[in-house]
Amino acid sequence: MTAVPILKIEDLRTYFHSRSKQAFIRSVDGVSLEVMKGETLGVVGESGSGKSVTALSVLGLIGAGPGVISGKIGLKSDRIQKNLLEGLEDFVKLTTRDGKIMEVSKDVLGWERNAERVMNKVRGKEIAMTFQNPASSLNPYMPVGKQITEAIRLHTSTKTEQEAKERALSWLHRVKIDSPRLRFDHYPYGLSGGMCQRIMIAMALASEPSLLITDEPTTGLDATIQSKIVDLLGELKSELGITTMLISHDISIISQLSDSVAVMYGGTVFEYGPTKEVLSKRGNSKHPYTSALLASIPSAQNITEKRYLQAIEGDVLDTINIPEGCRFYSRCSRVMEKFRERCAGHEPDLRETGSGHKVRCWLYFD
Amino acid sequence: MTKYSQVSGEIGEFSDLPFWKKADSVDLAYVGYGLLIVTLVIVSYILGSFNLLPRDPQDINLQLMLAPPGTAGSLLGTDFMGRDMLSRLIVGIQAYFLPGLLAISMALFFGTGLGVAAGYRGEKLDTGITYFMNLVDSFPRLVLILLVIAAFKPDIYYIMLVVGLTNVPAVASLIKGKIQFLKQKNFIEADIALGVPTSTIILKHILWHNCRSVLIIRATLGMAEAILMETSLSYLGFGVQEPTPSWGNMVQSGANYFMQGKFWPSTAPALAILFTILGFHLLGDGLNNILEGKRNS
Amino acid sequence: MKLSSIRPIALVLSRELIITLLLLLGVSFVVFVILFASPGDPFSVLLEGQLSTAEARAGVREAMGVSRVWYVQYLSWLAGMLSGNFGTSIRMGLPVLPEVVRVGLNTLILTIGSLIVTLLIAVPIALYSAIRGPNKISWPVTMFSYVISALPVFWLGYIVIYFFTHKLGLFPLAFGFSSGGQKYRWLYQLLPIFVLGVGNGTISEVIRFFRQEIARVMSEDYIRAARAKGALVWRHSFKEGLLIPVTEIIASKMPFILGGAVIVEQVFNWPGMGRMAWQAAQDRDYPVIMGIAILAAVFVRMGSLFQRVIYVAVNPRAFKE
Numbered sequence: 001m002t003a004v005p006i007l008k009i010e011d012l013r014t015y016f017h018s019r020s021k022q023a024f025i026r027s028v029d030g031v032s033l034e035v036m037k038g039e040t041l042g043v044v045g046e047s048g049s050g051k052s053v054t055a056l057s058v059l060g061l062i063g064a065g066p067g068v069i070s071g072k073i074g075l076k077s078d079r080i081q082k083n084l085l086e087g088l089e090d091f092v093k094l095t096t097r098d099g100k101i102m103e104v105s106k107d108v109l110g111w112e113r114n115a116e117r118v119m120n121k122v123r124g125k126e127i128a129m130t131f132q133n134p135a136s137s138l139n140p141y142m143p144v145g146k147q148i149t150e151a152i153r154l155h156t157s158t159k160t161e162q163e164a165k166e167r168a169l170s171w172l173h174r175v176k177i178d179s180p181r182l183r184f185d186h187y188p189y190g191l192s193g194g195m196c197q198r199i200m201i202a203m204a205l206a207s208e209p210s211l212l213i214t215d216e217p218t219t220g221l222d223a224t225i226q227s228k229i230v231d232l233l234g235e236l237k238s239e240l241g242i243t244t245m246l247i248s249h250d251i252s253i254i255s256q257l258s259d260s261v262a263v264m265y266g267g268t269v270f271e272y273g274p275t276k277e278v279l280s281k282r283g284n285s286k287h288p289y290t291s292a293l294l295a296s297i298p299s300a301q302n303i304t305e306k307r308y309l310q311a312i313e314g315d316v317l318d319t320i321n322i323p324e325g326c327r328f329y330s331r332c333s334r335v336m337e338k339f340r341e342r343c344a345g346h347e348p349d350l351r352e353t354g355s356g357h358k359v360r361c362w363l364y365f366d
Numbered sequence: 367m368t369k370y371s372q373v374s375g376e377i378g379e380f381s382d383l384p385f386w387k388k389a390d391s392v393d394l395a396y397v398g399y400g401l402l403i404v405t406l407v408i409v410s411y412i413l414g415s416f417n418l419l420p421r422d423p424q425d426i427n428l429q430l431m432l433a434p435p436g437t438a439g440s441l442l443g444t445d446f447m448g449r450d451m452l453s454r455l456i457v458g459i460q461a462y463f464l465p466g467l468l469a470i471s472m473a474l475f476f477g478t479g480l481g482v483a484a485g486y487r488g489e490k491l492d493t494g495i496t497y498f499m500n501l502v503d504s505f506p507r508l509v510l511i512l513l514v515i516a517a518f519k520p521d522i523y524y525i526m527l528v529v530g531l532t533n534v535p536a537v538a539s540l541i542k543g544k545i546q547f548l549k550q551k552n553f554i555e556a557d558i559a560l561g562v563p564t565s566t567i568i569l570k571h572i573l574w575h576n577c578r579s580v581l582i583i584r585a586t587l588g589m590a591e592a593i594l595m596e597t598s599l600s601y602l603g604f605g606v607q608e609p610t611p612s613w614g615n616m617v618q619s620g621a622n623y624f625m626q627g628k629f630w631p632s633t634a635p636a637l638a639i640l641f642t643i644l645g646f647h648l649l650g651d652g653l654n655n656i657l658e659g660k661r662n663s
Numbered sequence: 664m665k666l667s668s669i670r671p672i673a674l675v676l677s678r679e680l681i682i683t684l685l686l687l688l689g690v691s692f693v694v695f696v697i698l699f700a701s702p703g704d705p706f707s708v709l710l711e712g713q714l715s716t717a718e719a720r721a722g723v724r725e726a727m728g729v730s731r732v733w734y735v736q737y738l739s740w741l742a743g744m745l746s747g748n749f750g751t752s753i754r755m756g757l758p759v760l761p762e763v764v765r766v767g768l769n770t771l772i773l774t775i776g777s778l779i780v781t782l783l784i785a786v787p788i789a790l791y792s793a794i795r796g797p798n799k800i801s802w803p804v805t806m807f808s809y810v811i812s813a814l815p816v817f818w819l820g821y822i823v824i825y826f827f828t829h830k831l832g833l834f835p836l837a838f839g840f841s842s843g844g845q846k847y848r849w850l851y852q853l854l855p856i857f858v859l860g861v862g863n864g865t866i867s868e869v870i871r872f873f874r875q876e877i878a879r880v881m882s883e884d885y886i887r888a889a890r891a892k893g894a895l896v897w898r899h900s901f902k903e904g905l906l907i908p909v910t911e912i913i914a915s916k917m918p919f920i921l922g923g924a925v926i927v928e929q930v931f932n933w934p935g936m937g938r939m940a941w942q943a944a945q946d947r948d949y950p951v952i953m954g955i956a957i958l959a960a961v962f963v964r965m966g967s968l969f970q971r972v973i974y975v976a977v978n979p980r981a982f983k984e
Contacts, residue, residue: 022372024372066370102372104371105369107368109795120893125893128891131888139899200888207893501689505956506918507922509955510956512925512944512952512955513697516948517701518701590813603945618817624825625825625828627829636818640814640815647809647812
């Protein structure tokens with residue numbers, strides 16, 4: 001079985017501009033990822049690491065300027081094969097100084113129009129996304145069932161309202177919503193967070209996309225509900241074999257649900273590879289950041305033995321003032337003297353260290 | 367093409383800049399124009415009070431009827447009775463200036479009092495204010511004023527009293543909102559805990575520091591409204607009577623000549639109304655954007 | 664809308680109705696206070712007018728002489744009004760209520776028409792501005808709207824009349840409703856609606872309001888999710904971004920526009936209650952001006968009620984409030 005990437009992101013850059021500080025916020029600064037067909041890619045990282053912005057960039061939902069400025073997003077499904085950022089070069093001109101992008105000239109309107117033309121055929125149909133705040137992502141003025149049938153009628157071959165309703169009801173049943181017929185006509189107001197999240201998942205899957213992106217599906221929910229959602233996602237994964245990009249800052253659900261994982265920090269990917277290798281606690285070649293992340297998870301043993309929580313020293317990277325060298329340099333505990341100059345001065349590339357395992361760290365360069 | 371660029375070197379903090387650098391140049395222009403108008407109005411008022419006019423506004427000179435601007439001795443031309451337009455326009459300000467100030471002061475004074483009481487004492491007063499505000503808003507202001515005119519007399523001060531009173535609930539609601547906001551941020555609690563006397567809290571901390579910009583903005587809008595009311599009423603014949611000029615009655619009496627193709631007697635005062643009200647509006651909006659709107663960092 | 668949702672709607676609506684009635688009561692009280700405080704003793708005039716027989720009038724005067732307690736006067740006056748008796752016009756000698764309602768309907772046409780005009784101008788501008796963001800033409804357009812909002816509506820009326828009569832030669836007579844040009848009469852009737860719609864002074868505010876609302880709705884999470892779904896955005900944003908703000912504007916600007924109607928009716932000689940109010944104020948015709956004030960307030964409150972009804976009908980969250 002040859003693995004086929006449904007989604008292939010190459011060197012994506014999405015910047016925002018702070019008018020008050022007259023500087024760029026480099027949210028996504030050269031990200032490359034692949035999501036293989038039938039697999040779940042977990043994207044893990046702290047808040048501000050750029051993982052959500054990456055997903056939004058894929059769907060062309062970045063509103064503020066300048067937005068997506070360079071890169072390639074290859075989508076390859078049964079129905080369509082396309083670079084979603086096709087034509088971007090015609091609308092953007094970059095000026096770099098000392099290797100850093102200092103000026104962006106973008107024909108925002110033209111690019112938007114171009115992107116809309118491309119994305120119209122992709123959104124919902126090929127790529128569906130669920131969002132972090134489920135209650136506020138559902139239209140409060142529309143009954144919940146209607147929002148699902150809308151997706152069905154837009155993107156699948158089901159055209160009549162009646163058929164769409166039947167399918168929607170079966171989806172609601174599948175995501176374990178109780179009394180679907182009753183809930184169908186309810187408005188989002190008054191539904192619990194967990195229920196809203198299930199509905200969003202149903203809505204996304206009902207349009208039968210080639211790729212599902214879930215952004216923080218469990219954040220904001222009660223712990224008990226969180227595990228239920230994780231179970232649901234696991235079930236749907238084995239039942240449907242849907243290709244997923246799962247974004248979360250919660251390492252445990254990433255390790256439970258993903259086949260591959262990408263660790264993001266400060267707008268770049270630090271480590272990438274099969275989950276078993278990247279997120280295992282046993283010493284495999286690993287980025288210092290990843291190890292630190294894993295070490296910081298309190299285990300039951302730590303708690304009973306009353307050990308201190310292992311935090312990562314320092315502050316999260318300021319995406320405006322990005323330092324010269326490795327982004328993790330100031331917080332890294334494994335800097336070796338002989339590498340200090342390199343770590344401080346130059347950013348390493350993503351280097352392959354094993355079968356499909358890539359790390360962006362000078363430690364693995366010789 | 368939109369250009370985004372980054373400053374090279376140190377990236378500074380926006381909020382450190384003085385306000386004239388931070389503000390949008392458009393807003394500064396608005397405020398500039400507004401202040402110009404305010405100055406002109408005040409100066410004209412003073413000139414008018416002391417009768418320091420280029421020509422006598424009542425001086426009828428039938429020889430020189432409807433002279434265009436720039437004719438000998440008349441900077442802005444003459445009206446249909448040969449009277450100097452500029453002098454009449456300057457005197458016209460007398461009709462609304464003091465009454466307008468009365469209206470604003472009343473609205474601000476009572477509104478602030480009510481707002482502070484509601485913000486401090488709370489709930490029931492708040493419902494009362496909302497009711498009062500809805501009540502006052504149920505009347506078209508002009509109709510209410512006509513009612514007052516019918517019941518009493520067409521005195522501009524009575525009218526401005528109405529204008530002032532009808533603005534009280536809006537001001538009160540504004541102040542009350544500010545106080546609630548401050549309460550939420552625990553500023554007031556902190557003050558009380560520190561033992562600051564109540565009058566100081568209210569006068570200095572709440573009103574002066576936090577409310578003064580909204581109050582000034584409200585004052586500009588209130589003045590604009592007062593001018594609109596006065597000119598509309600004198601247009602309708604309820605204000606200052608001929609031959610005393612008021613911008614409203616000047617437009618009205620020039621109306622017949624307008625239809626004959628002689629626009630100036632009607633248009634000059636109309637333009638005066640336009641530019642003056644525009645000035646107050648822009649001043650209010652500009653100040654609003656600068657002082658209240660863009661609190662971003 | 665389902666049957667199950669009708670009961671909560673009815674509950675909320677009856678609450679709105681009660682509030683409206685309370686406000687109308689307050690309105691009547693305000694009007695009463697003004698008339699009561701008046702040196703001209705309008706109440707004798709009013710009550711005289713409300714009673715049709717000479718004996719009744721004499722009786723009232725006697726009774727009034729004895730007990731001029733304010734609440735008695737208020738209640739009897741209120742009772743008279745509620746039974747449809749608004750007194751008789753001093754000048755015209757006709758009963759006030761039917762006359763005022765007759766002209767009131769004309770004013771209503773003028774008012775609603777001009778609100779539509781204002782919205783037709785303001786909403787597209789706001790839409791364009793919110794979607795395109797600031798660009799080359801946004802500043803001139805904003806400036807233009809400010810200027811339009813500051814110019815006196817009576818003068819605008821003259822300009823429009825002049826333009827149509829002299830330049831286009833469509834109507835032989837400048838003022839006067841029944842001019843010779845029968846063919847274009849309907850067009851002439853549209854003029855005051857157009858003038859009031861453009862010149863009522865609220866355009867820049869309305870543009871700003873809509874732009875704010877549209878921009879706010881567009882940045883809502885659920886709109887983003889709808890876009891991600893590939894759905895038609897306008898279908899999702901219509902209710903909150905357009906319908907509700909439109910009703911809000913109608914409700915809140917109605918009093919202002921009614922005031923402007925007084926002026927416009929003067930300029931165009933439109934037979935509405937604004938012109939009647941002007942006449943009544945000059946004549947000190949208390950019953951008429953009182954009737955107009957109250958009817959105007961009723962119109963305003965109806966507008967407000969309309970807005971609340973739409974809001975409740977559209978917004979499922981309102982049920983719980």
